[in-house]
Amino acid sequence: DAKTTQPPSMDCAEGRAANLPCNHSTISGNEYVYWYRQIHSQGPQYIIHGLKNNETNEMASLIITEDRKSSTLILPHATLRDTAVYYCIASNTGTASKLTFGTGTRLQVTL
Amino acid sequence: KAGVTQTPRYLIKTRGQQVTLSCSPISGHRSVSWYQQTPGQGLQFLFEYFSETQRNKGNFPGRFSGRQFSNSRSEMNVSTLELGDSALYLCASSQGTAQETQYFGPGTRLLVL
Numbered sequence: 001d002a003k004t005t006q007p008p009s010m011d012c013a014e015g016r017a018a019n020l021p022c023n024h025s026t027i028s029g030n031e032y033v034y035w036y037r038q039i040h041s042q043g044p045q046y047i048i049h050g051l052k053n054n055e056t057n058e059m060a061s062l063i064i065t066e067d068r069k070s071s072t073l074i075l076p077h078a079t080l081r082d083t084a085v086y087y088c089i090a091s092n093t094g095t096a097s098k099l100t101f102g103t104g105t106r107l108q109v110t111l
Numbered sequence: 112k113a114g115v116t117q118t119p120r121y122l123i124k125t126r127g128q129q130v131t132l133s134c135s136p137i138s139g140h141r142s143v144s145w146y147q148q149t150p151g152q153g154l155q156f157l158f159e160y161f162s163e164t165q166r167n168k169g170n171f172p173g174r175f176s177g178r179q180f181s182n183s184r185s186e187m188n189v190s191t192l193e194l195g196d197s198a199l200y201l202c203a204s205s206q207g208t209a210q211e212t213q214y215f216g217p218g219t220r221l222l223v224l
């Protein structure tokens with residue numbers, strides 16, 4: 001799996017958009033970008049994933065650059081309940097069931 | 112649909128004992144993966160079972176083992192517990208086909224004294 005790099009921590013004011021970056025400069029053509037988050041001591045929660053097109057669901061939007069070397073997870077209106085560690089993972093078909101988690105970004109949403 | 116369930120949620124054992132953790136996947140899911148999470152090493156993949164067979168394995172010693180039953184429920188076993196085995200053990204399920212999203216359970220927190 002390609003290595004991903006994320007900032008260790010970020011702050012965001014409640015109600016504002018949270019933009020979480022991820023660098024995956026060595027990603028290969030068949031690797032998807034997955035985002036999970038983990039709220040304190042709970043199991044990771046799936047957020048969104050994509051290959052090369054931008055994706056949106058009820059939780060977030062995923063913007064992947066054209067060269068696929070980086071991506072941004074956008075939480076459009078962050079709330080206090082979005083405070084969590086966010087993991088960006090590159091995974092291909094053969095490794096989708098054995099995710100390699102990095103250290104993630106600790107997002108703190110404040111009033 | 113009910114989510115992934117894990118039992119027990121909390122467990123305290125002493126060094127040298129063994130422990131068995133259980134995971135019930137989402138209905139219809141055939142793949143179950145296990146992960147260990149510790150403050151020092153983060154989230155690490157242990158192994159994956161699909162249709163009662165171990166399909167992938169992480170880099171853990173043989174003290175860590177697992178199995179899967181015909182109803183897709185899975186158990187993992189850790190023998191001869193060490194202090195360093197204290198961790199949150201997570202299981203995740205998916206349908207098991209290519210590029211399937213994994214859904215995680217709440218975890219079992221194991222404390223080894």
